[in-house]
């Protein structure tokens with residue numbers, strides 16, 4: 001029996017280049033297994049005296065030398081800055097240690113930074129590049145699924161603040177994004193699941209055919225099948241490039257990429273950064289946002305159930321944590337009022353108003369409270 005959606009589309013090539021066009025600037029996202037074994041992967045880059053690789057204690061022993069070997073013929077001096085691992089280190093203090101290293105290594109405006117790691121390293125390196133000498137070039141070399149399908153593309157860079165997720169940051173684009181799919185072979189299953197959350201996100205907000213493809217290919221993706229991963233990374237980057245190309249600085253459309261994040265960021269901050277992975281919080285946040293969409297009459301119960309089932313199948317939590325023993329709903333609302341999409345203290349949610357279509361709008365507090373109460377673990 002044949003199905004309408006093949007398990008991996010015949011057109012999927014093991015390698016692809018996605019172009020992101022931002023008007024005055026543009027860059028390529030190259031996707032293939034083995035890019036870190038080939039110096040030609042970095043052929044488009046300018047030559048400079050100094051390159052600095054920013055990575056962490058987990059990724060450096062896995063891929064640091066491969067990247068240094070790739071860059072050796074291009075940069076006379078290559079330095080490596082190894083940061084502590086974890087979302088709880090995505091902060092101003094750790095960022096400051098990057099500035100210290102750039103100054104100590106005599107970096108100038110032509111020096112090139114390389115972000116080698118997941119989204120935490122990518123966001124911090126990008127922000128460091130945006131700030132140092134008012135802006136130096138940087139390259140994204142994402143090594144997690146989440147970073148390859150989302151964080152390395154589009155130029156949002158940031159660190160966290162105790163008052164909120166990604167509160168300090170800049171829009172600052174990389175020169176190039178190099179996604180070596182073979183790095184995903186060492187990624188723990190929990191981190192693969194976290195990446196799947198951001199892949200699933202692209203379905204409800206933009207492409208229901210892609211959602212159906214993910215449903216069919218979920219086991220292959222979780223097993224690390226290269227052809228399936230190549231398609232998921234390519235399609236995710238295509239959608240993100242299209243959205244960011246239309247609205248680089250989130251004046252409007254780009255906010256749809258925040259589906260699941262209003263609730264999700266409240267979860268991350270509420271339980272403490274690093275306790276729930278970003279992708280876990282986004283997965284659960286998407287179920288909460290879809291539930292709110294249903295209660296506003298925008299989608300039906302079957303849509304919410306379909307999304308919830310997929311999030312659960314991806315190995316992600318679908319029951320939200322309690323974040324305050326005395327006033328759980330109040331604490332969620334308080335954290336969400338500090339979200340970057342809020343206006344005048346009014347929370348604006350990314351909601352689904354039809355399969356494959358998102359809208360950004362406020363919702364009555366009482367309704368939001370009912371969603372939090374029903375989606376959270378029992379007290």
Ligand SMILES: NC(=O)c1ccc[n+]([C@@H]2O[C@H](COP(=O)([O-])OP(=O)(O)OC[C@H]3O[C@@H](n4cnc5c(N)ncnc54)[C@H](O)[C@@H]3O)[C@@H](O)[C@H]2O)c1
Pocket residue numbers: 056058059062085086087090117118119120121123143144145146147150151152153154155156157166183184185186187188191194195198278279
């Ligand atoms: N800028 C954006 O548009 C954007 C988009 C989505 C998420 N983010 C941010 O990205 C961060 C989450 O990124 P993440 O999920 O990649 O988390 P992460 O950067 O913490 O990486 C996850 C874990 O995997 C390890 N790791 C990385 N590559 C590995 C590999 N190949 N093999 C084995 N282990 C590896 C890391 O050391 C870390 O322990 C959050 O801070 C989130 O806010 C930013």
Ligand SMILES: O=C(O)C(=O)C[C@@H](O)[C@H](O)[C@H](O)COP(=O)(O)O
Pocket residue numbers: 150154156165166198250254255257258261340
């Ligand atoms: O690129 C975007 O735009 C996104 O919103 C992608 C999100 O997945 C990502 O987590 C982003 O960092 C969230 O940004 P924020 O502005 O809500 O902090």
Ligand SMILES: [Zn+2]
Pocket residue numbers: 150198261278282
């Ligand atoms: Zn995200």
